[in-house]
Amino acid sequence: MSGGSKRLKNLQICRPFVYGNMAVPLKEDRSPEIPTDHTHSWTVFLKGVNGDDLSSFVKRVVFKLHETYANSTRSIEEPPFEVTETGWGEFEISIRVYFVPEASEKNVVMYHHLKLHPYGPEAEQQKTNGATVTSMQYDEFVFNEPTESLFEILTKKPGAVLPAQKSMLVPFSVESENEELDRLSDAHAKVQANIRRLTERIHVLEQENSALQSL
Ligand code: SLL
Numbered sequence: 278m279s280g281g282s283k284r285l286k287n288l289q290i291c292r293p294f295v296y297g298n299m300a301v302p303l304k305e306d307r308s309p310e311i312p313t314d315h316t317h318s319w320t321v322f323l324k325g326v327n328g329d330d331l332s333s334f335v336k337r338v339v340f341k342l343h344e345t346y347a348n349s350t351r352s353i354e355e356p357p358f359e360v361t362e363t364g365w366g367e368f369e370i371s372i373r374v375y376f377v378p379e380a381s382e383k384n385v386v387m388y389h390h391l392k393l394h395p396y397g398p399e400a401e402q403q404k405t406n407g408a409t410v411t412s413m414q415y416d417e418f419v420f421n422e423p424t425e426s427l428f429e430i431l432t433k434k435p436g437a438v439l440p441a442q443k444s445m446l447v448p449f450s451v452e453s454e455n456e457e458l459d460r461l462s463d464a465h466a467k468v469q470a471n472i473r474r475l476t477e478r479i480h481v482l483e484q485e486n487s488a489l490q491s492l
Contacts, residue, residue, distance in 0.1 A: 281426030282381060290420045290431055294331060295449060296323040296372055297413030300393045303363065304407070315363040317393045321370050322359035326415070326449055327440045332356045333430050334418075336375045343368040367391050374418075379426035387416065415449040 300319035303311065323338050325331045338358035342349040343366070351360045370389045376382040392412035394400075420427060443450040 281379060281429065282424050284422040284424055285428055286422055288422060288428070290423055290428065291417045292331070292334070292420075292431065293326045293415065293417050293449065294323060295326055295413050295415055296321075296387055297389055297411065298322070298370075298391050299409050299411045300391075301409050302407045311363050314365050316365045318361070318363045319391060319393060320359050320361040321372070321389060321391060322357065323372055323374065323387075324356070324358065330356055331358070333433075334377055334380055334427065336377045339373040339375070341371040341373070343370075364393075367393050376427075377430070379424060379430065380420070381424050382420060382427070385418070387414075389414070 298319050298321040300317045302317055303315060321340055323331075323335075332355060335358065337352055337354045340351045340353065340360045342351065342360070342362070343364075345366075346362065346364070353360065368391055370391055371386055372389055373384050373386045375384045390412070392410055395408070395410050420431075423431070440450045441452060443453045
């Protein structure tokens with residue numbers, strides 16, 4: 278066995294990343310090469326949070342587009358791991374990540390619904406001013422019992438961890454996780470209070486019922 282392929286027992290190491298797409302409506306002054314039925318320009322991407330480079334452990338990312346696209350399987354061998362295209366429709370893109378050989382890890386796949394059109398309360402406003410639409414997910418690569426080599430790669434340089442504070446560019450952070458935890462514990466407290474209130478109500482009704490029965 279070559280050095281570093283031994284696995285480190287009882288150890289788990291995670292690396293955060295984001296994937297998704299941004300899209301903008303095509304303008305009047307679009308290039309003549311773009312087919313006339315295309316309405317948007319978009320980019321689907323997979324990247325580290327906080328601009329971190331994933332290529333020390335990600336070997337390639339394969340984006341599988343809708344079969345209406347020529348060469349619909351796009352293999353990106355170096356960062357930025359992204360594909361820019363124009364088109365007219367939304368569809369599901371599979372994003373398959375291959376790790377460097379030293380990692381001895383199976384590839385992983387994520388599915389992303391390409392979003393071109395805004396929806397929700399701001400939709401109409403965004404539509405009229407041609408704003409960029411973004412649809413992005415936060416996730417983490419979780420390596421269980423990594424090889425010594427992978428461990429070394431991942432811990433060699435600092436960074437590649439969740440940033441402390443949120444910002445316009447980096448919506449995913451320890452701060453936003455804590456906010457989410459606060460929201461969850463508020464909701465939990467509300468549910469508990471409701472359960473208590475309803476339990477008391479049931480109790481009262483049961484007492485009234487048995488009082489009526491004994492009349
Ligand atoms: C839909 N089910 O009907 C989806 C399919 C496919 C989008 C969307 C192709 C561009 C090209 C394109 O935009 N496909 O022909 O190059 O909405």
